[in-house]
Amino acid sequence: MAVIPDKDARCRRIAALIEAGGGVCESCRANGVSEKTFYRWRKTQSITQLK
Numbered sequence: 200m201a202v203i204p205d206k207d208a209r210c211r212r213i214a215a216l217i218e219a220g221g222g223v224c225e226s227c228r229a230n231g232v233s234e235k236t237f238y239r240w241r242k243t244q245s246i247t248q249l250k
Contacts, residue, residue, distance in 0.1 A: 210240045 203209075209230050216226035227237045 206240055207244070210237065210244060213237055214241075 209232060213223075213226045213230050213232065216229065217223055221229075223234055223237070227234050232240075
């Protein structure tokens with residue numbers, strides 16, 4: 200699997216767009232990431248933060 204170096208930054212940008220009132224699908228598409236990938240990244244981040 201390819202390593203994506205700016206994964207955290209992309210995830211934060213998508214979250215910011217969603218908080219600003221954008222839809223999840225549109226925000227992900229604007230950053231070149233699928234919704235499924237975004238949710239997977241977000242899940243991984245929340246698990247990592249709990250440890």
